[in-house]
Amino acid sequence: MGRVPIPFWEVQHDFAVDLRAGHGHFWISYREPGKATTHADVHVKGGALHCVGLEAEATCLDERTIKLNGAFGSVSFTSPLHEFTSVLPQPVHCLDVSPDGQLGLACSQDGLVNVFLTGDGTVQRRLEGHFGDVFTSRFFPSGEVVLTGGADLRVRIWSVADGSNPVSLTGHAGGILDTAIVDRGRNVLSASRDGTVRLWDCGTSQCLAVVADVSAAVNAIALAARPALCSQPGAPHEREVGTDGMVALLATEDGRIACADVRARSLCFSLAHDTKAAFNACCFLDDNHVLAGAQDGALFHVDLRNTSTPLNVYQRNESPIQSVRAGPSPDTFVASNGNGACFRFNMREMKCDYAVGPAAGSINSVVARSDGLFTGGKDRIVRFYRV
Numbered sequence: 001m002g003r004v005p006i007p008f009w010e011v012q013h014d015f016a017v018d019l020r021a022g023h024g025h026f027w028i029s030y031r032e033p034g035k036a037t038t039h040a041d042v043h044v045k046g047g048a049l050h051c052v053g054l055e056a057e058a059t060c061l062d063e064r065t066i067k068l069n070g071a072f073g074s075v076s077f078t079s080p081l082h083e084f085t086s087v088l089p090q091p092v093h094c095l096d097v098s099p100d101g102q103l104g105l106a107c108s109q110d111g112l113v114n115v116f117l118t119g120d121g122t123v124q125r126r127l128e129g130h131f132g133d134v135f136t137s138r139f140f141p142s143g144e145v146v147l148t149g150g151a152d153l154r155v156r157i158w159s160v161a162d163g164s165n166p167v168s169l170t171g172h173a174g175g176i177l178d179t180a181i182v183d184r185g186r187n188v189l190s191a192s193r194d195g196t197v198r199l200w201d202c203g204t205s206q207c208l209a210v211v212a213d214v215s216a217a218v219n220a221i222a223l224a225a226r227p228a229l230c231s232q233p234g235a236p237h238e239r240e241v242g243t244d245g246m247v248a249l250l251a252t253e254d255g256r257i258a259c260a261d262v263r264a265r266s267l268c269f270s271l272a273h274d275t276k277a278a279f280n281a282c283c284f285l286d287d288n289h290v291l292a293g294a295q296d297g298a299l300f301h302v303d304l305r306n307t308s309t310p311l312n313v314y315q316r317n318e319s320p321i322q323s324v325r326a327g328p329s330p331d332t333f334v335a336s337n338g339n340g341a342c343f344r345f346n347m348r349e350m351k352c353d354y355a356v357g358p359a360a361g362s363i364n365s366v367v368a369r370s371d372g373l374f375t376g377g378k379d380r381i382v383r384f385y386r387v
Contacts, residue, residue: 005033006316006345006352009075013340013359016079018044020063030054030072042066064386076353080383081372084121088112092376094136095365098143103160105146106376107134113148115160118374121382127158129165136178140185147188149176155190157202169200171207180223182262183242189262191218197248197260201239208237211262214270216254223248223262224284229304233264249290251279257292257300259307269307273298281323286330293321293335301347314345322377325368334373336363342375344387355385 008031018024024044028051031037040053049058049066056070067076090108097104097118104121107113111130114123132151139146139160146158155169155176174193181188182199189211191197197212212218227245236243243262250258255273260266273279277296284290285301289311292300299314299321319339327333327344336342342355342363357363361378373385 004312004314004347004350006314006343007032007072007075007350008037008317009077009352009354010341011077011354011356013356014079015042015066015077015356016064019060019066022046028054028068032072073349073351075351077356078354078385078387079356081386082121082384084116084382084384085380087114087116087121087123087376087382088380091362091364091378091380092382093134093364094138095367095374095376095382096138097367097369097374098139099141100143101369101371103139103143104374104382105137105139106382107137107148107150108380109133111150111152113137113146113158115146116382118384125160125163127156127163127165129156129158129168130154133175136176138179138181140181142185145185147179147181149179149190151175153192155179155188155200167202167205169202169205169207171198172196174217177217177219178221180221180248182223182246186241187239187243189221189223189248191221191250193217193253197221197250199240199243199262201237204239206239208240209265211248211265212250212258212260212267214250214252214254214256214258214267216252216256218250218252219279220251220281221248222283222290226287226304229259229268230261231264231266233261236263249282249284249292251282251292253278255279255294257282257290257302259290259304271300271302271307271310273300280321281335283324283326283333285326285333289330291324291326291333293324293337295320297321297337299324299333299335312347314347316341316343320362322362322364323366325366327368328370334366334368336366336375336377338362340377342366342373344373353387355383355387357381357383 012026015026113127115125134150157167363377
C-alpha cells in the first residue's frame with residue numbers, strides 16, 4: 001500500500017475580486033510534505049500577475065481563474081461563477097442536480113428540502129414532511145421525482161411538480177444517511193445508522209430485502225453494475241427489477257469500505273482502515289477502481305481486482321473528507337473536506353485544481369457534471385464553478 005501526499009495549497013478566498021478590478025494583491029500558501037509552509041503574495045496589475053515569495057509563474061486565465069507553474073508542477077484556483085445564498089437558510093447537507101441540469105435539490109436541518117433553479121438559485125418547490133435533519137436527497141432518472149432520507153427514519157418519495165409525498169418507506173431503526181436508485185427507479189436502496197442497507201419497492205412501499213447488515217452506521221452508498229464481483233444468486237423477489245449484477249459500495253462508521261452484491265444479499269469484500277477512522281463518502285471511479293474518503297482526511301483508492309489492500313492512500317491534510325465524486329477521466333476525482341477545500345486531483349499527473357469557496361467551514365456535498373461543479377456546505381451557500 002502506497003501513501004501518497006497531496007500538496008497542500010490555500011488561497012485567499014476572495015482573490016477574484018482583485019482579478020476583476022485589475023489591481024491589488026492576495027495571499028497564497030503552499031506546503032510540501034515534511035516541509036515548512038511557504039507564504040507568498042500575488043500582485044495584480046492589469047492582466048499581469050507577479051508572485052512574491054514563491055518561485056512561480058502566475059497566469060490569469062480569466063476573471064475567475066489563475067494558474068501557477070513552478071518546480072512544484074502546476075496548480076489552478078477557480079472562484080465561483082454563481083453563489084446562491086437563498087436556497088436554504090441552514091447548512092447544506094446534500095446536493096443533487098436533475099439529469100437535464102435545470103433543477104437543483106438541497107436538504108438541511110429542520111426537515112428542509114428545497115428544489116431550486118440552477119440558473120439563478122430561485123427556490124421552485126419546498127418539500128415539507130421530514131422532521132429533523134435530512135441527510136440525503138437525489139433526483140430519480142426522470143428528473144420529475146425526488147428521493148430523500150433523514151433522521152426521522154423515513155425514506156420519502158416526492159413529486160417535483162406539486163411537492164406531494166405519495167410514498168414513505170419505513171422499517172429502519174436508525175436515521176437514513178444515504179440512498180441509491182436502481183435502474184429507472186422501481187427499486188431503491190437506503191443506508192442507515194442501524195447498519196443495514198435495504199432494498200425497497202417504490203410501488204408497494206415494501207422492503208424487499210436487507211441487502212447488507214454491517215453492524216455499524218453506513219454513512220454513504222454508491223451503486224454500479226459490476227457482474228464480475230457477483231456470485232450466483234437465487235431467484236429475485238417478484239417486485240425486484242434491475243439488480244442482477246449490481247453491487248453497492250458502502251462507507252461505514254467503523255472504518256470499513258465494503259461492497260455488497262445486491263441480488264445475492266451478501267458482501268463481496270470488506271476492507272478496514274488501518275486507523276479505524278470512519279469512512280464518510282465513496283464512489284466508483286471506473287470499472288475496476290473505487291474511492292472512499294475518511295474522517296482523518298485519507299482517500300483510499302482501491303482496485304476491485306485486488307481488495308486485500310488499497311492501491312494508494314492519498315492525503316491532503318487531516319481534515320475529514322465529506323464528499324467524493326468521479327472526475328472527467330478515470331485518473332481524476334473530486335473531493336471536499338471539513339476545512340472548506342474542494343479540489344480535483346489527477347492521480348497520474350499528481351496535479352491539483354481547486355474550486356475556491358468559503359473562508360472556513362465544511363463543504364458537505366459536491367455534484368460533478370460535465371459543465372462544472374456544484375458545492376454546498378456549512379455556510380449554506382450553493383456555489384457553481386465552471387471548471
